[in-house]
Amino acid sequence: MQRNEGVQFTSSSLKIPVFSPKPSPSQTLVPQLTRTHEGVRFASSSLKIPFFSPKPSLPQALASQLARTRNSLTQLISSIVTRANGSKRSSIGSTEKSIVLCSTSMSLAGFPDATQSVMEVPQKGPSSSRQEERVLISEVLVRNKDGEELERKDLEMEALTALKACRANSALTVREVQEDVHRIIDSGYFCSCMPVAVDTRDGIRLVFQVEPNQEFHGLVCEGANVLPTKFLQDSFREAYGKVVNLKRLDEVMTSINGWYTERGLFGLVSGVELRSGGIIRLQVAEAEVNNISIRFLDRKTGEPTKGKTKPETILRQLTTKKGQVYSMIQGKRDVDTVLTMGIMEDVSIIPQPAGDTGKVDLIMNVVERPSGGFSAGGGISSGITSGPLSGLIGSFAYSHRNVFGKNQKFNISLERGQIDSIFRINYTVPWIEGDDKRTSRTIMVQNSRTPGTLVHGNEPGQSSLTIGRVTAGLEYSRPIRPKWSATVGLIFQRSGARDENGDPIIKDYFGSPVTASGKTHDNMLLLKLESVYTGSGDQGSSMFAFNMEQGIPVFPEWLFFNRVNARGRTGIEIGPARLLVSLSGGHVVGNFAPHESFAIGGTNSVRGYEEGAVGSGRSYVVGSGEVSFPVGGPVEGVIFADYGSDLGSGSTVPGDPAGARLKPGSGYGYGFGIRVDSPLGPLRLEYAFNDRQAKRFHFGVGYRN
Numbered sequence: 001m002q003r004n005e006g007v008q009f010t011s012s013s014l015k016i017p018v019f020s021p022k023p024s025p026s027q028t029l030v031p032q033l034t035r036t037h038e039g040v041r042f043a044s045s046s047l048k049i050p051f052f053s054p055k056p057s058l059p060q061a062l063a064s065q066l067a068r069t070r071n072s073l074t075q076l077i078s079s080i081v082t083r084a085n086g087s088k089r090s091s092i093g094s095t096e097k098s099i100v101l102c103s104t105s106m107s108l109a110g111f112p113d114a115t116q117s118v119m120e121v122p123q124k125g126p127s128s129s130r131q132e133e134r135v136l137i138s139e140v141l142v143r144n145k146d147g148e149e150l151e152r153k154d155l156e157m158e159a160l161t162a163l164k165a166c167r168a169n170s171a172l173t174v175r176e177v178q179e180d181v182h183r184i185i186d187s188g189y190f191c192s193c194m195p196v197a198v199d200t201r202d203g204i205r206l207v208f209q210v211e212p213n214q215e216f217h218g219l220v221c222e223g224a225n226v227l228p229t230k231f232l233q234d235s236f237r238e239a240y241g242k243v244v245n246l247k248r249l250d251e252v253m254t255s256i257n258g259w260y261t262e263r264g265l266f267g268l269v270s271g272v273e274l275r276s277g278g279i280i281r282l283q284v285a286e287a288e289v290n291n292i293s294i295r296f297l298d299r300k301t302g303e304p305t306k307g308k309t310k311p312e313t314i315l316r317q318l319t320t321k322k323g324q325v326y327s328m329i330q331g332k333r334d335v336d337t338v339l340t341m342g343i344m345e346d347v348s349i350i351p352q353p354a355g356d357t358g359k360v361d362l363i364m365n366v367v368e369r370p371s372g373g374f375s376a377g378g379g380i381s382s383g384i385t386s387g388p389l390s391g392l393i394g395s396f397a398y399s400h401r402n403v404f405g406k407n408q409k410f411n412i413s414l415e416r417g418q419i420d421s422i423f424r425i426n427y428t429v430p431w432i433e434g435d436d437k438r439t440s441r442t443i444m445v446q447n448s449r450t451p452g453t454l455v456h457g458n459e460p461g462q463s464s465l466t467i468g469r470v471t472a473g474l475e476y477s478r479p480i481r482p483k484w485s486a487t488v489g490l491i492f493q494r495s496g497a498r499d500e501n502g503d504p505i506i507k508d509y510f511g512s513p514v515t516a517s518g519k520t521h522d523n524m525l526l527l528k529l530e531s532v533y534t535g536s537g538d539q540g541s542s543m544f545a546f547n548m549e550q551g552i553p554v555f556p557e558w559l560f561f562n563r564v565n566a567r568g569r570t571g572i573e574i575g576p577a578r579l580l581v582s583l584s585g586g587h588v589v590g591n592f593a594p595h596e597s598f599a600i601g602g603t604n605s606v607r608g609y610e611e612g613a614v615g616s617g618r619s620y621v622v623g624s625g626e627v628s629f630p631v632g633g634p635v636e637g638v639i640f641a642d643y644g645s646d647l648g649s650g651s652t653v654p655g656d657p658a659g660a661r662l663k664p665g666s667g668y669g670y671g672f673g674i675r676v677d678s679p680l681g682p683l684r685l686e687y688a689f690n691d692r693q694a695k696r697f698h699f700g701v702g703y704r705n
Helices: 062-084 153-162 174-186 229-239 246-262 311-315 328-339
Strands: 013-016 097-100 135-144 170-172 190-200 203-212 218-222 267-275 279-286 289-296 344-353 360-368 372-380 392-403 408-417 421-429 440-451 465-481 484-499 521-533 543-552 561-574 577-590 598-600 615-617 619-632 635-645 666-676 683-690 695-701
Touching: 135 153, 135 190, 153 174, 153 190, 153 203, 174 190, 174 203, 218 229, 229 246, 246 267, 246 279, 289 311, 328 344, 328 360, 465 521, 598 619, 615 619, 635 683
Parallel strands: 135 203, 218 279, 289 360
Antiparallel strands: 013 218, 097 190, 135 170, 190 203, 267 279, 344 360, 372 392, 392 408, 408 421, 421 440, 440 465, 465 484, 484 521, 521 543, 543 561, 561 577, 577 619, 598 615, 619 635, 635 666, 666 683, 683 695
């Protein structure tokens, strides 16, 4: 990324106390933070904040100084060469003549671009021969800027270790001396270095006069509103009391910038300065969100257009708010959230500089889907046991996904088969206005007719009965924790049974009652509570659901009962294969209709049995384990085993419909099958054996419940 050359930052200070080698509780860092960003200016037309760290290198202004000092060295070389060619060397006595070879210094404030080099390479020309002439150096020393020995011998060793060309009894050029000066500075421990040539009786002594950096005793960080104080404390703790090393400081700057990068935050270290007293001052730039706007684009041309959705309906979905430091990761989550509304075809967020405020304006581009229309489809009922063709269902629906431009859903649908039929009207508000918990509300009216074969099947003469239900209710749902949601509702239901001629009945062929009240219809008012954990949402991920229904006897003849049901599953990856284990169970107490008992057996229960053929009781438990593995392309194979039981509760159901039909009450099945991905969902074809040596094909659409 290219560097923004014109970034200026002004912010309140986050002051971190002076570190101590062994911090006590009284020395815990307590940031005093005031959010008063005033002046971040981005020079680029689009907001591209580079995550760079300052590189410790030599200032460009030193280049001219190096050129001037090189002339002094040239004069010394000229005089030495002249004397070597025949001039008699004069006696210097006890005095020593020193000539500055070259010098360089460094400040932590105002780092130039690391790509700039301040070394001047001698150019070819008339004077280059002299500049490249070598001078014999008899001794190389490291001293402080006053020419005295360094107090810290470890720093002297650092400087000597950095030297590459300058050694005692070696012939050097100006270029080689300059390069070693740079190496001393690049070691990171020194803020200046001046090489001085001293003419002694024994020859030329080369002295590097260095100025070590200050010892680190404290830190002041400005503009860091989201950067954790502990992160800064841990980054600088080991440096306390030690000479500031520019290389180590650069690593710390890189780690701070990396902290922002890993979290997708628009932030970086914009400046660093070493102040008197060993205090390091850091300047951190964090780009806050100034404004968020919605721009609708045409589906065909991509040009801005007028949208049907109210902007506030989209904005309330976003977790990114004004005043926050903009996070690209959080922005991606917001894009995904808007897409899950189901009314957008494409969503993207474009950050832009907010004028000269130093903040970020976010423009969310959205492409709307058609808001409503008619659709038709089909499916298969799992409650039909007389053959797959009789279980075919056709469907017709009208839906509107964005009523009033508020993402409210209205749906009317009709599903019709030879036996099944469902007419349903739903109106859903995904997020109630004025609620901060993302609570949704659904109003539902439904009239359904389903086969009663799960409990009251196997009647002689292929006769059958159907269960009719008229239902109306109101439900509220909301997320309660990450991956957890809860639903509460109040539902009225009127149900009854009819024979194959459509006439109401109160008993089946075996004389078992089909209603709890003894009348042709049962009325009930249900209080519904449900909690669901969904994991990642994939079929192989963990899931748990708990459901409770309480019948409220508003009138004496209305049903009074309590029913609980729970189911869960978890998946384990085993190389390319996947093991999926599921368990479900439930219990009901009170006065309930026999056709509402738990039916066991079938495609989504115990495979190898017909639907409901294992048993039907007040209680039940069903467990399943299956291993799926890829076969090729969209096809995968599966091996499975199921077990289910009514826990001996079949006879406690009014009329004992399971006992009249000689259902065993428990059983298991096992087998194999294939699954194929399709636009309708996974197509399942399975062949199963049960514990009674029976064999059966199972065909379904979608994953097993």
